[in-house]
Amino acid sequence: MHRIPPLGALRAFEAGARHLSFTRAAAELCVTQAAISHQVRQLEDWLGVSLFERRGHALRLTAKGVAYLRELTPAFERMSEATTRLYEREQGPLRITVLPSFASCWLVPRLEGFRRLHPDIELHLTSSAELWDFLDDRFDLGIRSGLGRWTGLKAYQLADEALSPVCSPSLAKKLRSPSDLRKVRLLHDTPKDGWRRWLDGAGVDGMDAEAGPAFNDAGLVLQAAVHGHGVALGRLLLASDDLKAGRLVQPFAKVLPNDFSYWLVHPRPLTERRDVAAFRTWLLSEVKSASTDSRP
Structure with missing residues (x-):
């Protein structure tokens, strides 16, 4: 014994x-x-x-x-x-589960940069909002939104998130002050109280912030705004590429902080695995270099 x-x-x-x-x-x-x-x-x-x-x-x-x-x-x-x-696995891809909105709006457009740096590492991405507890071996890495408190996982904060109205350039011409939002359709995803909190902070009272169409994905909200269907309360990190390209504009400077941040998470024993470390280093560098400070 x-x-x-x-x-x-x-x-x-x-x-x-x-x-x-x-x-x-x-x-x-x-x-x-x-x-x-x-x-x-x-x-x-x-x-x-x-x-x-x-x-x-x-x-x-x-x-x-x-x-x-x-x-x-x-x-x-x-x-x-x-x-x-x-x-460790002798062969096989690096398996990553990613939030659908983060994948489509931010990660996928940048993956070619990772492929050029690491052509020997094959990536398998699964787009899902499912809460994966890492108790099985379906994935090696996850990109999630939250507070960073996942028992047994190593978590790296990618970026804080902030919300602000975004819309197409043509629609922005109608918006001189926050009260002009009464004249347009407001788009939102869940949770729905973001618009109400933003409007309260901007001094716009008595407005039904939930009257516009709702989407179950932040990326869909941004695409609707790009096509001129209304003003979205956009997540600025996800909207950064559209803002830089001029497909979206931020008509007002007021920003609403979001309680949740984006995190890269993986089981602690994978910390030093070569492909995990390579993707983590590349992703943290990409987030650091990406500017989300788009001016109205």
Whole structure:
């Protein structure tokens, strides 16, 4: 029978000892500093030895702590390598699930740039708004909208999102002030309260913001606006290419922040896999270089 302390306590000790900081260990493991301290205390009680000398906020390993760290670090590295090998595939495409609106409006037009950089990496994209929990192996990466809190996943924030009215250039000529929105059709997707909040902030009262047609996809709303069917409360990141090309204009400067951001997520063991790392590096660079600050 193996005599092994709780794995969580071992991880907390190893990270805290390696950094000589419970705060940095907490950041690495995505927990609180108090949780790290509690886990280390639990481990010391389990072992019946002191692993740290605590002098105020300073940490120092005891002799037994030094010896224990020397043994644990290679063990965790071996577990990490074993898990990575489990996820590795000798051949096959990089499988990505992407929100339909993000795929059509932003990602697909830029994929040729990735192909030129990495012609040896084949991509398989699935356009879906389905909430995938990564408990199966259908996909390697996901691009989703949310708060970035997905248990067990590594999440990289791509961009904050903001909402603002956008429309065709011909329709924009009719809009001198936000109150002129009463004269046009308002387009929206879900959730529907965005227009109401934007209009309230712009001082436009007593207007039925939900009278216009609704779409179940942000990309469809933008396409309807491009074709002059009304004014959309557009997601500016998704509208950026149409704004730059002049197919859409932003008639008013007022922007409504969105609570959700766009994120790239994947299981933590895939962090160092070559194709995952290549796509992640390319995507983060593309988002950084893409300007969404289109002027009205």
